[in-house]
Amino acid sequence: MQALVIGASRGLGLVLTHELARRGWDVIATTRGDLHPDGRVEVESLEMTSPSQLAALRSRLTGRKLDLLFVNAAIDRGDLPISEVPTDMFTEVMVTNALSPLRALETLRDLVVPGGTVAVMSSGQGSVSLNTEDGYELYKASKAALNQLMRSYATRHAEDGHTKLLIDPGHNQTRLGGPDAPLSPQETIPAVVDVLEAQAGIPGLRFLDRHGETVPW
Template structure:
């Protein structure tokens, strides 16, 4: 029986390439997007049923609940949450409160809400994973800049630790993935990596870690990223 994955946030960038790479490896993939159309829909149309799209605004608890209801009876081998925004490089004292709230809700709170809403669809021995960043590593924060984004990823990592502690006995593999600095809308055009370069390595890590107990924070080479 073929493996099935749900990729949250697959309309562009890393999530889009991740959904495509899983489908290329013969996973059946459910990919979410806030809006229809675009490259994701074109890939779905060409996938011979390997890919399908579901609508989701991840920051909406109502839409998460509706997605969970639509997927009732679905069994997932992989649940991967890929979603983050960046609102520029302001020193933290210049960040407006509404911007702080928006980034934290999108980058930290909403991924964990998604895991909690959908985790019961993941089979024992399956994997729940979230796209993180070395920018969320407290010990590696030795360069100036992007203070709000770094804080949001550190918060994501901490919330994932809490999640893993709360669900320690569920038999599911738990991963935080640092894909490297990629040329995406978030990473910018001058990043050293492209998603087409980094994502196959990320999927190698996902497949290699399947069934491993506990939570790991790993880069695209499968190496541990320090907290």
């Protein structure tokens, strides 16, 4: 089984790469940093927000066949009310968290085999119906936009037979989640991979948490 993990420099993406490899997957992992090839892990350099770099990666992967394409990318620029968010900050977060993951899917989806899976790391923070507490308005908006764009993607490509997943991994101890988060990637990601493997071959779009439970839109 072959997987491509976009955004494996650190945190959830890095742990996901190693967990897939531990389970016998061959993994192509993209990074902006110093991840090194290791056994089943092959490394590609990518700045995901660059369309030209995405196109170059697609060219380098010509002829490869993927059972899983997983996009992991998110930034957070602090807890500001939307009235205080500068335009350039809004643009940066939306481009990184919503636009670029869908660009990656569109660029690379033809490498995914029939019956394969395309998945994106989302967040329960992107659930409109669960947004009942103050804070992190821009991050929440970016994840809601990601979810909506993924819904449009799934509608447009409804006949391709791919499993399409938005994954909410919970609040984890990463650079984004902070050191006081209740979960660690080492306990979360094995559960996420369980979900990926359980959902494989089931076409259509689902928004699921690390336990495989549906997250409300």
